[in-house]
Amino acid sequence: MESRWTSEIGRRPVKVANCSGYAGDPSWQMFRQVTDGDVDFITGDYLAEMNLAENAEAYQAGTHPGWITTAWAGLQESIEVVAERRIKVVINGGSLNPSGLAQKVALLAREKGLDLKVAFVSGDNLQPILGNTLAALKDTLPPHLDSDNPDVKLPWNSLDPSKNESIPLVSANAYLGARAIVQGLKMGADIIICGRVADASPVIGAAWFWHSWKDTDYDRLAGALISGHLIECSAYVTGGNFSGFTEHDPEIFIEPGFPLAEIDADGTCVITKHKGTGGMVTEDTVKCQFLYELQGSIYLNSDVKAYLNNVKVQQVGNDRVRISGITGAPPPPTTKATIFYHGGYQSQILLNATGYGTTQKWKLFETQLRRKLAVSAIDKDLSILEFQVVGAPEPNPRSQLSSTTYMRVFAESKSQEPLMGLLFGVRDISLQHFSGCHMALDVRTAIPKPFLAMYPALFPQNSLKETITSWDNQSNSMTEAVDVGHPPKYELLERRENIPTTYLGKPLSSFGPTKPIRLGDIALARSGDKGSNLNVGFFVRTPKVWEWLRSFLSSSKLIQLMGEDWSEDYFIERVEFENIFAVHFVVYGILGRGVSSSTRLDALGKGFADYVRDKVVEVPVEVLHESKL
Known part of the structure; x- marks a missing residue:
């Protein structure tokens, strides 16, 4: 050989x-x-x-x-x-x-x-x-x-x-x-x-x-x-x-x-x-x-x-x-380059709520815990405190599990003590809770753990050996x-392409009558992370559907589809890959510091694409006839 x-x-x-x-x-x-x-x-x-x-x-x-x-x-x-x-x-x-x-x-x-x-x-x-x-x-x-x-x-x-x-x-x-x-x-x-x-x-x-x-x-x-x-x-x-x-x-x-x-x-x-x-x-x-x-x-x-x-x-x-x-x-x-350093401590406390009145239950719990932390002044020592509700109860549920959602109380601090105070705060109101409150008996995630924070950087190539x-x-x-030396030539990175959010393509009204379907019924997608940022790309299979997708899926439309996940602190870049019928976005800042420093449950952004694909959108009937999905 x-x-x-x-x-x-x-x-x-x-x-x-x-x-x-x-x-x-x-x-x-x-x-x-x-x-x-x-x-x-x-x-x-x-x-x-x-x-x-x-x-x-x-x-x-x-x-x-x-x-x-x-x-x-x-x-x-x-x-x-x-x-x-x-x-x-x-x-x-x-x-x-x-x-x-x-x-x-x-x-x-x-x-x-x-x-x-x-x-x-x-x-x-x-x-x-x-x-x-x-x-x-x-x-x-x-x-x-x-x-x-x-x-x-x-x-x-x-x-x-x-x-x-x-x-x-x-x-x-x-x-x-x-x-x-x-x-x-x-x-x-x-x-x-x-x-x-x-x-x-x-x-x-x-x-x-x-x-x-x-x-x-x-x-x-x-x-x-x-x-x-x-x-x-x-x-x-x-x-x-x-x-x-x-x-x-x-x-x-x-x-x-x-x-x-x-x-x-x-x-x-x-x-x-x-x-x-x-x-x-x-x-x-x-x-x-x-x-x-x-x-x-x-x-x-x-x-x-x-x-x-x-x-x-x-x-x-x-x-x-x-x-x-x-x-x-x-x-x-x-x-x-990536620089990792001690970011302090993190903890998450997971509680469950079932069925009737779930929205009011979570509002009550958050109000109770925030008041407890304010009275003890622990809230001032928490650099991050978020109350994240995961899931929604199924209407007319088939089982208790299908009726259950959980709240992820996520917190960070420079030291362990405030996070232990957070855990004690939950303990102190444990029998003052809303109807049916329960949690897993294993509470190890609630014990503060050290975490590494990431700083993504730009480092000059000529300084490397x-x-x-x-x-x-x-x-x-x-x-x-x-x-082995360095590249023979460098070229500054030009301003990244960003097709304006006001891009119109073909007017949506010209496609005729529409039908409500989930976006995922007509488009495939993939999402992931780049440090602090999330990327997501959507594509379709035929020219007719592509004509609609590029007109429909503007930056402003993505913001609308993101709903409560959008913040004015973020910034969006949008590009198109015409030969593969794809629209691609970068959402800057949505993952915080990124990786283990992110407060998001989906810290690597992998589930974002299918979240958006599950949104119901208005798709022209003539486009649906052309779709091969």
Whole structure:
């Protein structure tokens, strides 16, 4: 199989298989991807914004290895097949300690007598640059990720180092590109362990190396960036998190297979999966994943920025979908970075109400508890206190559960004591409660717990030192780190496209009589998070329905559909992807500080799309006749 790397490289599309979309994907998915069919590369994205930070303190204390255990387990299970089939592996499972995982993998290969060269990428850790406490950031705090948008109001509780001098940084990491990965492959590495590279960087690196692209081949790099975007969330492109699943046999989605990207020399790709695996790859599943976690019509990476306006998605075979139309340009001079620090303490108290008079019950409870907290002055020490009612009782209920809703009392404070006071306040009024009040007997969520707050930032690329280091099996030691430099050219990010909220398209009255239906009966969608912001994209299947959707779904209409979830503190950007009949929105600020810092029950925004799809809207009868949903 060695001939593949001498005779086939660059002569055909490179086959890149994804084995992980987050740390919890099972390790055996790597083994499955290397054994279920022919591939050239295995890539894996193990790092959500949160799990890297969650392990940082334990790693610093010596109680955590710093790498992702499922990544190590996958390599243990797969390394012999990887060696036999000469498959290259590029994963970010090294997390906080890529050198440590690289050493373990190299020693494993040596023990098994396998001829494999292992390397690791460094340079994402910013703590040596920024310091170990918030006090160190007083004069060097990088600008907020959304600071370059004058229309966006940053969260009120964003990081202010002047007010939190003694608080330690837990982690600070830049999102690296693919330069070190490409250099490592050129040096002959078979397995490359990365830390916080951007989600798509392993895929970009694989295609860049395979096709011998230049670092100025921006259209090709941009195409590979979107290929990586499509497969980095594992089963999300093969049927997971798919809003159209209700149209198909549910058996298809019980265990979707993980995806492959076949990336051609021009940067276009075909998304597919191994034969015989579950799930499906269709235009709909690919469009859903394409619209996931976008920040508008420009997708950024440290090596390239991709323009998405002219994207095309075309079914070219069973479980085979081609993506084209992506163009590229030089990257911006900054890359994304995330800084995590101790945000204080959180608690949530969950209470249930059943049936008759539910609205009045929750009003009474909130009034009682707020009065109790005011009398004891505890309310002044709570930085956040929210009373969130989840659900609505079913009319003429079939069971008590269908008649029950719950209230989520969510609170934050700098210390534990006020939150314990909140819990005692609930206790003190426990027998003064409304009719039928009850709660689960397990109250562990009500005990204050420390949480990590996130600050998403922009960090200058030229201040990074990105390196690649190999493990030398002969000397059983690391070689000297190779500095891979920086992109040859930068280009400032232009103002993001925002089609005005007053966009009219074709007048809605021209479509004729309407019929009330749920939006989800005619449109599919996907939503997710980008730090403080939520993104959501809606698409339809035919030109006639698209003509209506783009006219109907303005920014002002989305605000109306959001109802009580909208706040004037938020800002909306709206773009269109005409070739795939999609409208996409970014709602800035709705997730607060984001991730574990968000007060929303749906902190990652995943349920927002189906919330809006469940809204009843007026759809023209002639449009319904054209719809294929």
